Amino acid sequence: MTRSYALVDCNNFYVSCERLFRPELKRRPVVILSNNDGCVVSRSQEAKKLNIPMATPLFKVEQLLKRHRVEIFSSNYTLYADISSRVMQTLETFSPQVEIYSIDEAFLDLTGLITAEARYDYGQEIRQTVQRHVGIPVCVGIAPTKTLAKLANHGAKTYPATNGVVDLSRPERRDRLLKITPVSEIWGVGKRTLLRLQHMGIHTAWDLSALSIKTARRQFSVVMERTIRELRGEACIDIDAQPAPQQQVICSRSFGEKISAYAPLRETVCEFAARAAEKLRHNRQLARMITVSVRTSAYSAEDPCYANSASGSLPSYSNDSRQIIARATSLLQTVWKDGYRYAKAGVMLSDLSLDSPFQPDLFDDPSCRARNTALMKAMDQINHGGSGSIWLGGQRPQRDWFMNRAHLSPAYTTRWEQLPIVS
DNA sequence: TCTGGGGTCCTAGGACCC
DNA sequence: TCTGGGGTCCTAGGACCC
Numbered sequence: 001m002t003r004s005y006a007l008v009d010c011n012n013f014y015v016s017c018e019r020l021f022r023p024e025l026k027r028r029p030v031v032i033l034s035n036n037d038g039c040v041v042s043r044s045q046e047a048k049k050l051n052i053p054m055a056t057p058l059f060k061v062e063q064l065l066k067r068h069r070v071e072i073f074s075s076n077y078t079l080y081a082d083i084s085s086r087v088m089q090t091l092e093t094f095s096p097q098v099e100i101y102s103i104d105e106a107f108l109d110l111t112g113l114i115t116a117e118a119r120y121d122y123g124q125e126i127r128q129t130v131q132r133h134v135g136i137p138v139c140v141g142i143a144p145t146k147t148l149a150k151l152a153n154h155g156a157k158t159y160p161a162t163n164g165v166v167d168l169s170r171p172e173r174r175d176r177l178l179k180i181t182p183v184s185e186i187w188g189v190g191k192r193t194l195l196r197l198q199h200m201g202i203h204t205a206w207d208l209s210a211l212s213i214k215t216a217r218r219q220f221s222v223v224m225e226r227t228i229r230e231l232r233g234e235a236c237i238d239i240d241a242q243p244a245p246q247q248q249v250i251c252s253r254s255f256g257e258k259i260s261a262y263a264p265l266r267e268t269v270c271e272f273a274a275r276a277a278e279k280l281r282h283n284r285q286l287a288r289m290i291t292v293s294v295r296t297s298a299y300s301a302e303d304p305c306y307a308n309s310a311s312g313s314l315p316s317y318s319n320d321s322r323q324i325i326a327r328a329t330s331l332l333q334t335v336w337k338d339g340y341r342y343a344k345a346g347v348m349l350s351d352l353s354l355d356s357p358f359q360p361d362l363f364d365d366p367s368c369r370a371r372n373t374a375l376m377k378a379m380d381q382i383n384h385g386g387s388g389s390i391w392l393g394g395q396r397p398q399r400d401w402f403m404n405r406a407h408l409s410p411a412y413t414t415r416w417e418q419l420p421i422v423s
Numbered sequence: 424t425c426t427g428g429g430g431t432c433c434t435a436g437g438a439c440c441c
Numbered sequence: 442t443c444t445g446g447g448g449t450c451c452t453a454g455g456a457c458c459c
Contacts, residue, residue, distance in 0.1 A: 034427035041427070057426035102459045190457050221433065250429055299426055
């Protein structure tokens with residue numbers, strides 16, 4: 001049976017979230033910054049028109065932003081995650097098979113759900129419902145493969161005449177859009193691949209779809225082969241409504257101020273380790289491998305450059321903050337070198353397993369494990385909401401001390417004291 | 424002065440086994 | 442003196458995604 005997928009993608013998602021609570025910003029240029037106020041990661045239509053490229057460092061466009069009185073926000077992930085889950089809940093009423101692909105987009109399996117003729121209208125209904133229930137504008141792309149649904153969504157965003165919905169079920173429409181879309185817009189074509197494709201004279205999505213499968217396989221990889229088949233309408237990537245448990249948990253940050261001494265760097269790494277352990281417990285997972293990485297700035301010309309990482313295993317599968325912090329500290333000692341100005345560090349947990357059913361090893365002490373689990377649970381409950389009321393020795397008490405967040409909006413939907421007030 | 428963070432998948436090459 | 446070949450597992454690195 002011919003399959004049918006919809007890709008629903010929120011428009012300028014972070015900007016739209018901020019505008020929900022600041023409606024006066026509707027037609028104003030708005031940008032959202034990454035963690036640490038480093039780069040521009042979301043732009044309103046008006047900001048895009050000012051030629052502010054995605055992921056530009058803030059300092060490069062600061063003057064431009066000022067001149068055009070662009071509204072600036074630090075990222076407020078607590079808010080975005082909450083709005084995202086409301087959007088996803090709404091989408092789940094439109095298909096039994098929904099794959100949440102990222103914070104702002106989801107694939108819906110429409111196969112056998114609606115007739116080909118009704119698909120465009122269904123897309124419009126999705127748009128209107130999300131707008132009415134959550135207040136977030138979305139675009140919908142519908143097609144027989146996920147790669148084409150991505151393309152359709154890009155079309156819906158690019159061409160206002162589509163009214164936010166593009167259905168590529170008919171091959172004529174599909175081919176027409178392929179011919180006018182640059183190959184760089186195709187899902188899976190990144191910077192490196194783009195360069196190689198251009199050398200081969202491949203510039204549009206249509207050119208790519210015409211590349212022989214054999215050549216694609218030989219010169220690129222199975223990934224490219226799949227992309228081409230999908231562009232031709234052959235579904236190779238299925239909906240993944242029950243994603244496998246995560247394989248790694250990462251906590252890493254650039255610092256607001258560079259760190260040259262061991263003690264503050266250790267405190268920071270301990271903090272990252274504690275956060276990673278929290279995430280692990282939230283996922284109901286355990287880890288056996290831990291990696292600690294540190295680096296100096298990759299951009300600074302005058303500072304000497306150094307980057308290193310060290311991995312090691314934990315005594316057994318664990319999500320106990322104390323064990324993870326202890327191991328992180330010992331690993332940091334092996335990569336620490338005096339005389340550098342550190343700009344970034346990270347802790348990664350891998351070799352994960354679910355915490356139940358748990359397979360203990362020979363030396364496991366069940367009563368000790370139960371006690372530790374209870375202790376961590378109590379800690380998480382006290383810290384619920386991210387306020388960081390209690391912490392372990394070695395952690396730095398003021399969370400986020402190292403992060404610049406000069407333009408943060410309130411946690412409108414997740415903290416009582418910050419609820420918006422209608423007067 | 425100031426350049427994000429958190430993930431996934433694929434491939435190649437080495438170690439090791441029989 | 443002869444020095445195969447196929448399989449698995451692990452790791453590092455690359456490329457990509459949002």
